[in-house]
Amino acid sequence: MPEQLLMDKAQQGHGAAAVLLARKREQQGDFSAALNWYQKALDAGLTDELAAFLALKQRQDGFLATARYLEHRLQQQQSVSAAEADLAANYGLWHYSQSPAYFASNSNSFCSLTLQPVVQSKMGSSQLQLLQQQWQQDPQLSSLPVCFLPEIRINSTDLQCSYQSGQRIQCQYQVLIPEVAKGGFTQLLVVAGEGTANYNNGIVQLAESSSFEVLRHEFAHILGFMDEYSLSxxxxxxxxxxxxxxxxxxxxxxxxxxxxxxxxxxxxxxxxxxxxxxxxxxxxxxxxxxxxxxxRSHEAQVPDLYVKLMQKVLAKPELIMPVQYFYAYLARQEHDWYHWRLLMEQAAKQGYPDAKQSLQETAVMPTAP
Structure with a gap:
């Protein structure tokens, strides 16, 4: 069929013609035009093309923009199919998902340190599952009194993690305040976004593609271990x-x-x-x-002495800064004194000396007459 005729049909609402044009433009590398024709096909009711459209949109506009598009689309619908619910989970729109959250059991009955995993997509959840299995199979790390709680799922459009290769992953960590304020853990383990993994103030931030070796390295930062290559x-x-x-x-x-x-x-x-x-x-x-x-190198071994030192740090878990203390600091910056006290009390309950001192200082501060 001549291309002009195809285009005329697609413009008139013929979905099959729009699909043919979309695939042709995609093969030609004209991705903007391909997206336009895929959208015409979707508008014509060919929802089977949604996955192809989303994959191309992610390539063009990024994960977060694609998740926002899908969120808006599903909000306009009266019902969501099983296939659409599965796509929603892929893009971190959890309220449409039917899949159960993953929880790895812990071999240790005593937890000096408890990690709260957070994921923003099905891929992140799957990677977390793999990392926790590798942790349990590792003779060194599985011997440590460290526990993992069931994952918390946060919508990607709320967590808004970055996808910048070679740059530190950043997320909107403020959306986790209600979970952090509940307590019951000392550190966050966020598996979301893409870029460089990092540890900062009680938050281990991994990419959705991070390896076990990267987790092992970033975990050591919680215990005070420093990088053995040139620091900034x-x-x-x-x-x-x-x-x-x-x-x-x-x-x-x-x-x-x-x-x-x-x-x-x-x-x-x-x-x-x-x-x-x-x-x-x-x-x-x-x-x-x-x-x-x-x-120094993620792939290198963990020296036996370092495992011994990890155990010594974990013998005094109250000296490891809990993530609640950092969130209390963020609340203070916003003059949110309700959450400051709630979070500081959680940190103090875990025995963190600086949190105890902060609460004592506020207790004796004179009030205005």
Whole structure:
């Protein structure tokens, strides 16, 4: 059929003609035109083309824009088919989903540290399931008193995580305030978005494609382990001139005796090795092991000494900053004193000293007459 005739038919509401044009334009690489013709097919009632349309729209406009489109489309419908509900789960529109949330049981009966997983799509949920299975199968990490709660599902259009290759993933973490305020966990594990995984103030942020090795690395940051490659100048200036005694980093050889005493180690257990961590702060840093570790390269092994140090940190979980303390700080910035107190009380309940002190200071503050 001549193309002009196809176009005339498609414009008149013939869905099959619009599909043929959409596929032809897609093969030609004219994705904007292809999207337009797919939309014509959908308008004509050919809902089987929705998956193809969404895949192309995601390629053109990104995950979040596609999720918003689908959310708007489904809101206009009186009913949602099983196929549409499955697509909704793929794009993190959970109120249409029928699939059960995943929960991995824990082999440890005692939890020094409890992680609350958060996902924003079916892909993130599947990846979380894989990561937790790998955790349980890992002889080192599964021996730690660490537990995972059932996943919390947040709509992608609410969490709004970034999809920027090579950049740190950022999400709208404020939407998690109600969950964080409930307590019952100490850290968030967010599996959503794409980009560079990171850990910040009680939030482990993984990509939906992050490997177990990346989870292992970011988890160690919760326990105070530092990167063993060159830190950014800003981080190096702060961390490399700090008096904190890190599990895996000494900023001066003269710290060795204090380090051994703090971690209750024998001198023969430690072999100092220079690393580049503090180069941008003009400080020569050292790690306590001679071999390449997972804090320098994700794929490297976790030294036995580091597992021992992890266990020592977890023996005093009250000293690990809970995510509720960070959220209390965010509430304070917004002058939201109700949530500040609620969150600070949750952090204090977990024994975090700074939270206890903050509550004590507010209790004795004089009030205006």
């Amino acid at each position: 100048k800003a981080v190096a200036q702060t961390e490399c001139h700090s008096d904190k005694i890190r599990p895996n980093l000494l900023t001066d050889k003269s710290q060795l005796d204090l380090y051994l005493q703090h971690w209750q180690l024998e001198k023969h257990e430690v072999q100092l090795q220079p690393v580049e961590s503090c180069d941008k702060a003009a400080v020569q840093a050292y790690i306590p092991v001679s071999n390449l570790s997972f804090m």
